[in-house]
Amino acid sequence: MATEGQKVVLITGCSSGIGMGIAVMLARDEMKRYYVIATMRDLKRKDNLVEAAGDAYGRTLSLLTLDVCSDESVKQCVDSIKDRHIDILINNAGVGLVGPIEALSMDDMKRVFETNFYGAVRMIKEVMPDMKRRRSGHIVVISSVLGLHGVAFNDIYSASKFATEGLCEGLALQLLKFNVSVSMIEPGPVNTEFEMKLMADVSKKEFIGADAETLYHFRNCYLPTQVNLFQSLGQTPEDIAKVTKKVIESPCPPFRNLTNPLYTPIVALKYADETRSLSIHTFYHMLYNLGGVMDVSVRLMKYLTPGWLRRRTISPV
Numbered sequence: 418m419a420t421e422g423q424k425v426v427l428i429t430g431c432s433s434g435i436g437m438g439i440a441v442m443l444a445r446d447e448m449k450r451y452y453v454i455a456t457m458r459d460l461k462r463k464d465n466l467v468e469a470a471g472d473a474y475g476r477t478l479s480l481l482t483l484d485v486c487s488d489e490s491v492k493q494c495v496d497s498i499k500d501r502h503i504d505i506l507i508n509n510a511g512v513g514l515v516g517p518i519e520a521l522s523m524d525d526m527k528r529v530f531e532t533n534f535y536g537a538v539r540m541i542k543e544v545m546p547d548m549k550r551r552r553s554g555h556i557v558v559i560s561s562v563l564g565l566h567g568v569a570f571n572d573i574y575s576a577s578k579f580a581t582e583g584l585c586e587g588l589a590l591q592l593l594k595f596n597v598s599v600s601m602i603e604p605g606p607v608n609t610e611f612e613m614k615l616m617a618d619v620s621k622k623e624f625i626g627a628d629a630e631t632l633y634h635f636r637n638c639y640l641p642t643q644v645n646l647f648q649s650l651g652q653t654p655e656d657i658a659k660v661t662k663k664v665i666e667s668p669c670p671p672f673r674n675l676t677n678p679l680y681t682p683i684v685a686l687k688y689a690d691e692t693r694s695l696s697i698h699t700f701y702h703m704l705y706n707l708g709g710v711m712d713v714s715v716r717l718m719k720y721l722t723p724g725w726l727r728r729r730t731i732s733p734v
């Protein structure tokens with residue numbers, strides 16, 4: 418149980434990746450400022466987290482079952498917490514989906530929204546009223562750079578993150594009145610199970626319904642570029658955990674937090690041209706014409722990113 422002065426942090430989706438990284442980092446805080454309630458939909462997947470938490474498990478870290486797609490599960494979990502008191506809610510649980518949309522089932526698309534968007538809404542609905550009443554709290558959402566600009570063949574995932582960003586912008590304004598903060602963490606590629614699950618899904622699917630030309634672009638331009646991006650630019654879950662810790666420890670928590678400096682110019686490009694044509698044509702060129710030399714261009718971008726743009730990113734180091 419949390420001791421006097423400790424902040425209670427509830428995190429969703431802690432069986433792997435970023436959620437697990439944040440749970441471990443906060444639970445192992447040297448000053449023991451956090452009591453972490455790490456949740457996952459299936460506690461059979463707890464072993465990696467328990468091992469990584471070490472002696473923090475049972476002291477500053479406890480586990481609860483929570484499926485963000487179930488009203489009942491969310492309520493049961495929050496009701497089981499002492500006085501339903503949560504100081505910091507970290508909405509991390511998420512799923513991806515790639516492929517030409519004409520070949521994706523409506524059920525798969527709904528599952529993405531049910532988890533990434535409605536999952537966060539469900540959590541916020543359950544936790545926010547108590548925060549408002551106490552006039553204190555912080556809601557953090559693990560969004561994505563794909564919540565800021567769309568990427569080919571990620572349309573539905575990207576749309577779910579755009580929706581989440583819109584939700585948070587509205588809430589951030591309303592909740593200022595109640596001294597409750599809202600922050601979004603916007604990673605680029607992060608090497609977690611996320612990408613592996615997507616690739617496993619892609620290898621099983623035949624993408625029936627997509628024409629041969631689209632499938633060719635998906636398999637021969639998009640997929641290799643994606644693998645390349647993760648290899649060259651991928652951050653670690655610990656990088657994202659460090660950024661998240663900085664954000665929750667800030668006296669005035671920033672609202673938007675890109676974690677990877679290389680994405681700052683890409684996002685800036687979107688706003689540099691009000692018609693947005695510039696960024697669409699740049700991405701088109703990167704995907705279809707530079708695919709083969711993507712690795713080199715990514716490395717070049719790394720060196721060419723101006724310092725002032727880098728400084729606008731919260732660095733994990």
Ligand SMILES: NC(=O)c1ccc[n+]([C@@H]2O[C@H](COP(=O)([O-])OP(=O)(O)OC[C@H]3O[C@@H](n4cnc5c(N)ncnc54)[C@H](OP(=O)(O)O)[C@@H]3O)[C@@H](O)[C@H]2O)c1
Pocket residue numbers: 429430431432433434435436457458459462483484485486509510511512532536559560561562603604605606607608609610611612614
């Ligand atoms: N990896 C990236 O490149 C990247 C980049 C930007 C943003 N993000 C975002 O970061 C977040 C975490 O992703 P990750 O990279 O850490 O991937 P991950 O390793 O696949 O972790 C996703 C977590 O979400 C959980 N989850 C899925 N559906 C759930 C549900 N209905 N209820 C509760 N938990 C559920 C998974 O649990 P199970 O073990 O039960 O499946 C898993 O613990 C996601 O929101 C993702 O969109 C990831």
